[in-house]
Amino acid sequence: MTTLASYTADFWSHAELGANTIIFLNLTGAMLLGFVVGYERSYHGRAAGMRTYGLVCMASAALVVIAGYPDFWFGARALTPVALDPSRTIQGIVTGIGFLGAGVIMKEGFSISGLTTAASLWASSAIGILVGVGFYAAAILLAFLSAACMIWVFKLEAWLPARQAISIVMQFREGFVASEAAIRQLAMARGYEVAGGTIIISSKEGMCEWRFVAVALNRKLATSISLLSEEMNKFEGLVSYQLAHARN
DSSP states (O other), X not given: OOOHHHHHHGGGSHHHHXXXXXXXHHHHHHHHHHHHHHHHHHHTTOSSOHHHHHHHHHHHHHHHHGGGOGGGGGGGTOSSOOOOOHHHHHHHHHHHHHHHHHHHOEEETTEEEOXXXXXXXXXXXXXXXXXXXXXXXXXXXXXXXXXXXXXHHHHHHHHSOOOOEEEEEEEEOTTOOOOHHHHHHHHXXXXXXXXXXXXXXXXXXXXXXXXXXXXXXXXXTSOOHHXXXXXXXXXTTEEEEEEEEOOO
């Protein structure tokens, strides 16, 4: 007759404790690797920091690693054999991280922010999966590559030739008629061209508002956003304006 003591003892058998030790080390390692990736986000004041990345990486590892030990489930006393497909577990993790990543992506006008955070959260889950299936060297490499990508690649982007984009909102006084040709000419004189397909024109209470993206012809020669602001204060017919770097 099976007693409560003999039943609970199965959870503390040598084999069960050995499996738990391996899982414990996997979870600890995944959490630390998540911290490595999340530190850059935390350092730059992003919403998702070390805690978020550590939890994502550790939870991903946990979901995968437990799928590798079905024979030890319920103290190795499962009433029916446990048959698992680890690939379906990984698929569920990737889908779940997709929802988490969507929550950190924000769109305001022509600017989109949070894409790097969302992508790095996805990478963090992949690190956890690699730890869970036992590819420790690959997990460590991916963690440091992800961190290096976020820390240093922006410096490479700043060094390489690029064309900065500025989101512009111009509101004109009542009765003033703005000309697209004149706006394009003014932008060109300051080193910018109006990006095709970005012009949005609206009218409220007789006041016309233009929204568009201006792309620099040359990043070094284009007028800075602060100087553009000073010049817009002198534009005839302009009531208000808004300038912002169009991030994506």
